[in-house]
Amino acid sequence: MLPQEILKITNLTKNYGSKKILKGIDLHVSPGEIIGYIGPNGTGKSTTIKIILGMVGDYGGEIQIFGENIKEGNIEYKRRIGYVPEIADVYDNLTGYEYLTFIGQLYGLDLDRAAGKSKALMELFGVGEAYHSRISSYSKGMRQKLLIISSLLHNPDVLFLDEPINGLDANSVMIFKEVLAQLAAQGKTIFYSSHLMDVVEKISSRIILLNDGKVVADGTFAQLQADNATGSLEGIFNQLTGFDNYKEIGEQFVSVVQEV
Structure with a gap:
């Protein structure tokens, strides 16, 4: 593997029963890239990430991260990864302090270091006053900030984010x-x-578009624009996924709403 590659995926396939979810994904990823990993629902985005994280097994192909094949069973690489899932359960009866120090210690931080970092990050994110409050009292946006902080406490080398700004206010989005x-x-x-x-x-810095379990576009936004002759990423997305009847569906939707 080339030294500048932090992640290499070769011919990744995954079936659920007779349904093929991933149909041969190949990716080479370098340090410092912010990859927009997009595609319609059911095309394999979350499945890819969960396989890399070791949450889903029984797949075909090969994944190397930090130079090691994850099938070899060494889970130490997970200490260098952060993850914010789209939907996450947190322990509502814990306080922010208790939850974040627990997560920090799971990743090998001692209690004092986990407490110091988590308190500082909550204050910077505008929720420091809730540090010792129970998570059950948190708003949706506060919970999302808690998840983001928990994914970053251990200073990971690779970060996987699934709808991470869901619930954040405009100022928090700019900070993020x-x-x-x-x-x-x-x-x-x-x-x-x-x-x-x-x-x-x-x-x-790079956008990868999945459709029907395969990579159908991979490049910078400027490269995707040049290849597909459309002005916005939404337009490129619709063009490459074949979803071009949204206006017609919208008109029909409104006509049903207005029926008397």
Whole structure:
């Protein structure tokens, strides 16, 4: 594997029963890339990430991360990964302090270091006053900030984000975008999965589009524009996935709403 590659995926396939989810994914990923990993629902985005994280097995092909094949069973690579899932359960009866120090210690931080970092990050994210409050009292946005902080506490080298700004206010989104840019500048690799095409378009250094279990586009936004002769990422997405009847569906939807 080339030394600049942090992740290499070769002919990745995955079936659920007779249904083929991934049909031969090949990816080469370098440090410092912010990858917009997009595609319609059911095309294999989350499955790819969960396989890399070791949450899904029984797949075909090969995945090397940090130079090691994950099938060999060494789970130490997971200490260098952060993950924000689209939907996550947190322990509502714990306080922010208890939850974050628990996560930090799972990743090998001692209690004092986990407590110091988590308190500082919550204050910077505007939720420091809730540090010792039970998570059951948190709003949706506060919970999302908690998840983001928990994914970053151990200073991971690769970060997987699935709809990470869901519930964040505008100021927090700006802070988060800046955090991602700073991390990428320091050589961290970020997988960013979202249906918000305008955000993906703005933050990604490289965009990978999956459709029907295969990579159908891979490049910078400028390269994708040049290849597909359309102005926006949303337009490219619709063109490559064959979804071009949204206006007609919208008109029909409104006509049904207005029926008397």
